[in-house]
Amino acid sequence: MSVVLTAHDLRKSYANQVVVNGVNLTLNRGECYGLLGPNGAGKTTTLRMLLGLIEPDAGDIKLLGLPVPQAAREARIRIGVVPQMDNLDPDFTVRENLMVYGRYFGMLDTDIEARIPSLLEFANLTQKKDVKVPTLSGGMKRRLTLARALVNDPDVIFLDEPTTGLDPQARHLIWQRLRALTQQGKTLLLTTHFMDEAERLCHRLAVMDLGRIISEGSPREMITRNIEPQVVEVFGETASKWAQEFAEIYSTRHEVSGESVFCYVADAQPLVGHLQGHPELRYLHRPANLEDVFLKLTGREMRE
């Protein structure tokens, strides 16, 4: 497997506040790599450094064999970017957006023209090709942004929270398209705070917090390495009182969050049996998921 991106010990501070604090990353060709983390963890700053848009205070980056930021311009010829916020050209139609964007890569109009039909089809926008951007729905705009990122047939695609603000139907369609891209051999680097998205799409992922990568692996590995396999969530007015008495007896580890108690266990049967004798409490028994790992690693406090 060949390496398309390496970052070694990246650091960046703004006005004495450390935003990225020693990040190491390696991306292999054809994989989808997820960068997870709460707001302010340093994900977007890391992406912008990898693209050569901001200069790191320290560290080395090699993107497609080229040093960044020194040769970032050359590297970006083979990169596609889906930004966090839509920045399509509102004065143009769908087709014109693709045309104008392709020119920024130095592509010839005839070459862009030749690519547009397949890009429109990929984005499910063939019917909308002559429609102006402001009349598109949120999901259509995201799909157009994705199609625009593919206009130069990039080897690596950076996606910064690609499905934030979309309804479930629109998210599923984006996921399907991203999977198709990895099947074509494209390398994807995406940031997200949707754990289900990361779990479905990513071959490997890293959890970032306070400017550092605190854990890395495949979604399965992350769960087995960091957390007990079973979770029982207990709800009800008396849940926290119940937790004081019983949670420690029946679970390896537990967390109280408002009127919910999260019990992490290897075998849930004794706990479930006990809860059946407490009809005033409701409970949900499920396998542990990435969200549990994420909350364990980054804590339950709000980040603002």
Place this chain on the structure above:
Amino acid sequence: MSKHHFAAPRLSFRFLPIWRRHFLVWRKIAATSVLGHIADPMIYLLGLGYGLGSLLPEMGGTSYIVFLAAGTICYSTMNSASFEALYSAFARMHEQRTWEAIMNTPVTLDDIVLSEILWAATKSLMSGTAVLSVAALLGLTHSLLSLWLIPLALLIGLCFASLGLIMTALAPAYDFFMYYFTLVVTPMMLLCGVFFPVAQLPPFWQTVAQALPLTHAVNIARPLIIGYVPEGLLLHIAVLLGYMLLGFYVSLVLFRRRLAK
């Protein structure tokens, strides 16, 4: 502010597709834009030129409307470059995030700033040429020397686009541009010999006027309209070019700082 913000501009021909993008957008709204950039100066020129001009036997050795035609071309080119470099460039940088989209391609911020200056200057070229054509139709130009006003319009545009971008780089919101128009553009219109000769000002303000770029633009334009080669032509051109280079560099440094987040 770190040291690479101060690096010399690194220019490339990748600014061309951006200029082309701006032109495509302009083509869609050309009718209204032409109205704003031509009707407005023409109303001033005709209203003041014939109205006020009928009361004045002559000014600066020529009829008032010819005197005013030169000034009008200069201030209308200043205005169109300034509006483009402030409001439109700010919209592309801040509101529409067009710059952000472009910077994800092999195009750099340096290319974008260059394209903004050249595009705003293109708007000046268009409005300057339009006003000159009407002035010629009205018989206000007296020799072929007045054709030099076309490249002059471009130079004035480059100068004021670069200066205007400094404000754009600093602006938190659109309201901020009121300061520039009220404290810089309007005073220049009154101090720089657009409506009356600079020599009519008190000595202190005459000195101030000599330091302002619009004065030097008017000093080139007026002799060309009347039909002779301006005195001190190279100095006037050098002042306009100097302001252009200063504006380009300062705005670039400020944009690098602003967008390095």
